[in-house]
Amino acid sequence: GQQLNQSPQSMFIQEGEDVSMNCTSSSIFNTWLWYKQEPGEGPVLLIALYKAGELTSNGRLTAQFGITRKDSFLNISASIPSDVGIYFCAGTTSGTYKYIFGTGTRLKVLA
Amino acid sequence: KAGVTQTPRYLIKTRGQQVTLSCSPISGHRSVSWYQQTPGQGLQFLFEYFSETQRNKGNFPGRFSGRQFSNSRSEMNVSTLELGDSALYLCASTLSGSGTQYFGPGTRLLVL
Numbered sequence: 350g351q352q353l354n355q356s357p358q359s360m361f362i363q364e365g366e367d368v369s370m371n372c373t374s375s376s377i378f379n380t381w382l383w384y385k386q387e388p389g390e391g392p393v394l395l396i397a398l399y400k401a402g403e404l405t406s407n408g409r410l411t412a413q414f415g416i417t418r419k420d421s422f423l424n425i426s427a428s429i430p431s432d433v434g435i436y437f438c439a440g441t442t443s444g445t446y447k448y449i450f451g452t453g454t455r456l457k458v459l460a
Numbered sequence: 461k462a463g464v465t466q467t468p469r470y471l472i473k474t475r476g477q478q479v480t481l482s483c484s485p486i487s488g489h490r491s492v493s494w495y496q497q498t499p500g501q502g503l504q505f506l507f508e509y510f511s512e513t514q515r516n517k518g519n520f521p522g523r524f525s526g527r528q529f530s531n532s533r534s535e536m537n538v539s540t541l542e543l544g545d546s547a548l549y550l551c552a553s554t555l556s557g558s559g560t561q562y563f564g565p566g567t568r569l570l571v572l
Contacts, residue, residue, distance in 0.1 A: 352502050380559040391464075391550050391563035392503075399559070437503065439561075446491050446554050447516040448561060450503035 355438055355451030363459050368425040370436060370454040378440035381421040382448065383412050387434045395436075396423070428458050462487065464553050464564035472570045478539040481567045485532050485553030491515075492534040493561065494526060497548040506549075509534055510556075538569075546571045 355372045362368060372381075380399055384392035396407050398414035398421060405412055409426045421438055438451040465484045473479050485492050493516075494506040505518040509528035526536045532553075538545055548568050552561040 382559075382561065384563070389565075389568075391466075391566045394560065394562055397558075397560045439503075441559065445516055446493055446508050446559065446561065447505050447518070448493070449505070450495075452502055 351449050353438060353440060353449055353451040355454055357454055358452065359455040359457070361457045361459065362428055364428060364430060366428055368428055368432075368456060369422065370424075371420060371422045372438035372440070372451045373420045374440055374449070375419070376440075376442065377418040378421075379418070379443040380441050381412070381414050382439045383410075383421070383423050384437045384439065385434045386437060386453075392437055425456075428456075430458050430460050432456060433458050464551055464562055466549075466551050466564040466567050468567060469565065470568050470570075472572065473541050474572050475541055475543060477541050478537065479541060479569060481536045481549055481551075481569075483534045483536070483551030483553075483564060485534070485551075486555075486562060489553035489555050489562075490532050491554040491556060492528055492532065493552045493554065494534070494536050495550045495552065496520070497550055497566070498546075503550070506536070541571045543571050545569065 353372045383395045386392040396412040403414040411424045413422045435453045439448040441448045491510045493508040508516040512528045523539045528534045548566045550566045551564045
């Protein structure tokens with residue numbers, strides 16, 4: 350199936366460090382969503398982006414909709430142990446709710 | 461406001477059987493999408509329903525089907541189960557016009 354390129358695949362960081370991850374697509378998207386998933390649960394929406402260049406924050410999380418509309422970035426500042434999980438990006442084109450998901454970034458935070 | 465609910469949470473079936481999964485969207489959300497999540501393929505779109513009509517469809521065989529009721533609740537059915545159908549099945553609801561999808565906790569299906 351179709352998936353977005355998401356990197357890095359996994360990250361091991363120290364508590365307090367900042368984290369960056371990104372997604373790239375061969376297609377132009379009109380909406381980007383970022384999710385976090387913990388074991389045994391469904392993905393939880395973190396941030397939604399609707400236009401190119403948009404920069405949106407949710408607490409320590411900041412995401413950007415790339416200018417080319419083919420990429421998006423998520424930053425987590427001052428990581429804490431509860432940030433552990435798998436982060437997914439998802440994108441879709443205008444007029445459809447058929448989202449394509451990234452391969453996920455597995456984040457582990459060492460206290 | 462209550463979130464997306466899915467039942468059952470866990471299910472064990474044998475090859476050749478069929479299964480029906482249920483999803484209740486967030487109140488006021490009329491779009492319901494279904495996804496399959498596996499370690500190998502990640503999150504894959506199955507289909508989306510809006511106002512009782514299938515609006516979008518992914519690349520899954522006809523054994524996978526769904527429907528939506530007038531109260532926006534949705535069901536997904538898989539017939540003639542195969543071992544490879546073992547997965548976490550996720551339902552997501554979307555408020556029309558927002559594009560923002562909210563997921564339920566999923567139904568974990570194991571096919572033996």
